[in-house]
Amino acid sequence: MQTYVLAGGCFWCLDAAYRALEGVVSVESGYIGGSAPSPTYEQVCTGTTGHAEAVKVTFDEELIPSDVILDAFFTMHDPRQLNRQGNDVGTQYRSAMFPADDAQRETFERAAERAADWWGGGLVTTMEPLGDWYPAEDYHQDFFTKNPGQGYCLAVAVPKVNKVRARFGEYARR
Template sequence: MQEIVLAGGCFWCLDAAYRVVDGVQEVVSGYTGGRGAHPSYEQVCTGATGHAEAVKVVYDEERLPTDVVLDMFFTMHDPRQLNRQGNDVGTQYRSAMFYRDEAEKAVCEAAIARAADWWPGEIVTTLEPLGAWYDAEEYHQDFFAKNPTQGYCLAVAVPKVNKIRAGFASYLKG
């Protein structure tokens, strides 16, 4: 199994989109890239901790290549928006890829280069070394499945899931 940690706006959306993909074994919403141990959602939302809302995607690389996982990431969010995604504004919503080692950093750099071919304008996705990871509170885990009629999920998460379904149909769970 492989793991990659990505941030691209609200973690509910990334979580929901990756969960429809075959080969994804687990998605964990959490916080990384900031200061202070064990931040709460409320603390992260202030922007004061510097943590990003992120997801840890655990996947079977035999069934789902890392390049595809990263191309999906650049499909489901706008990597040109600095410290925001749509109406979600703040550093906690930044576009970021968190790497464990130089090999993973190189894979992420290649994904950013591919994304630059699809997106007009400057890609602002940051590459950051993966520091401490903190799981988000339980109610954030698999939020979309638990709250399918919640307004934010319908307005923001569903379109992201649909982008993955449309662009990566051969990788969807059966």
Template sequence: MTSLVVAGGCFWCLDAVYRTLRGVTDVVSGYTGGETESPTYEQVCTGHTGHAEAVRVEYDPEVIPTEIILNVFFTLHDPTQLNRQGHDVGTQYRSAMYYRSEDQRELMSAARDRARAWWPGTIVTELSPLGMFFPAEEYHQDFFTKNPGQGYCMAVAVPKVQKIRATFTEYIR
């Protein structure tokens, strides 16, 4: 098993999408990239902690290659939007990838390069070393499954899940 940490807007959407993929064994919503120790959701929402809403995706690379995990990331969010995704605005919604090793950095950099061919405009996705990752509060974990009728899930997460299901059919559970 291995894991990657990525941020691309609200972690509810990232969580919902990655849970649909074969080979993904766990998804943990959390906060990383900032200075505040053990931040709360309310603190991160102020934009003053430096943290991004992110997910740690644990997966079996023999079932789903790392390149696919990263291609999904660049398909499910708009990496050309600086510090936002749609109506979610602030540095906590930035596009970022956090690496643990030089190998991960190289894979993430290559994925960002591939995405340049898919997106018009400049890719603004940050590539940074992974510092501390703080799991979000329990009610954020697997939020989409627990709250399928919630308005944000219906309006924002469902279309992203549908897009990934249509694009990556061979990797859907």
């Protein structure tokens, strides 16, 4: 098993898209990269804590390659948008990767290089230290499954899930 911590906009979208892939064992939404201890969603939304909305993705490398996990990350968000994804604006929506060790950092850097080619350059994705992880409140966990008719999910999460399913169909859950 391998676990990656990644931030690329609203964690509801990342969570939903990763849960659509076979081999993903668990996804936890949470906060990382900031200075305030045990931040709440409301605090993170102010943009003053320094935390990013992120996901902790645990996957079985025998079922889904790490490159697919990372290429899906760069597919489900626009890594050229600084501190935003669409209408979600603020440092809490930044594109960031949090490697656990040097091996992960190298894997993440290679993925960012591939993504720079697809996106035509201009990536603003940062590599940040894997600091303290704070799980998001329970109502944020698996939000899309619990709230499939919610407006944000329909307008923003569904297209991202569909994009990942289309690009990585052989790994899509049936």
